[in-house]
Amino acid sequence: MDIHYQTRQIDYRHRRLEQSPKFDFHLHDRFEIYFFISGDVHYFIEKQVYPLQYGDLLVMNNRELHKPTFRSTATYENKVIHFHPGLAEPFSSMYRFDLLGCFRDRPDGERNRLHFLPHQLEELIALFQKMDVLAGEPDEGTDLLMTTALIELLVLLNRAFRQNRSPLTSPVALQKLSPVLDYIEHHLDHDLTLEALEQQFFMNKYYMSRLFRQSTGSTIHEYILLKRIALAKKLLHDGCNVTDACQLSGFNDYSNFIRMFKRVVGLPPGQYRKRKWG
Structure with a gap:
């Protein structure tokens, strides 16, 4: 149906x-x-x-x-x-x-x-x-x-x-990942490879990946990519140019940023910015 x-x-x-x-x-x-x-x-x-x-x-x-x-x-x-x-x-x-x-x-x-x-x-x-x-x-x-x-x-x-203002208690696996997700949220312009996160949190990268997949059915890499695209969309919406949006959202490779943004959003960042700003 x-x-x-x-x-x-x-x-x-x-x-x-x-x-x-x-x-x-x-x-x-x-x-x-x-x-x-x-x-x-x-x-x-x-x-x-x-x-x-x-x-x-x-x-x-x-x-x-x-x-x-x-x-x-x-x-x-x-x-x-x-x-x-x-x-x-x-x-x-x-x-x-x-x-x-x-x-x-x-x-x-x-x-x-x-x-x-x-x-x-x-x-x-x-x-x-x-x-x-x-x-x-x-x-x-x-x-x-x-x-x-x-x-x-x-x-x-x-x-x-x-x-209703009662808080939600997260499953145990996600509680363990909560500091990692908070760090990702506030450091999207930093190195967020699994190796870098492993060193930051003293948590085995394979264990971290397995916990994340068990909780979400997806990978940390995909999550970080979408968080960066979301930040880039906000920056472009607020008037930032494409080059600055690329750097501030953590994409070190400009061509990769253009390709990933178009894959996720459906149009290149320049067109997305133009649509928002006329």
Whole structure:
């Protein structure tokens, strides 16, 4: 099953897959709402791993690196919304209710999973069912109805966000890696080879790699690459030129930076900067 509907500012998808798809670490320019229905999934966001169960909802902003890890071949079903934050900002201003607080008012990689009271979960499911119907039977005015449904959903999410401030306890393997991930986060322009990290933390590089793969299903190298691309995107968005963005984000080879940026983002850094700055 695959229900998909797209407007200029909203992308809605409800999928059920008998085979688990393959995902690498990724970022979006838009914000993401991820509603989990079924499967055997641990979801990695920045420095946290969230074991998912039915009814869990994750929110991710456009700076948060994330990746689902599939623990078995169980049927996988979820509903995902990507939307441009600019869509919600006029409503936030007009009605003095911050619709983007659950994406912005927290450290990256923390409090991504929202918990709902029973009546809130019922409202949440009803809203997603409404979006399923709208996406499955589009008609005149569907774009508008999808937008109002999203705004209603954002009100519900932010009410839940404000009510629940309990911290998450990470799995043991990720707790051991936490200092390494913190170091990577703040030293992206340094040497971050496995050998350099081994010397920095007195942790065997093979053991470190194995812990990371067990927790995320991917490699430290891929994680560092995507973190550097995310930093380069931010620098370019803030007005930095391509050469400085390359150096400040830890790419020592300019041609490699151009190639990797295009592979991940879909266009070269010069074009990405031009698109942001006109």
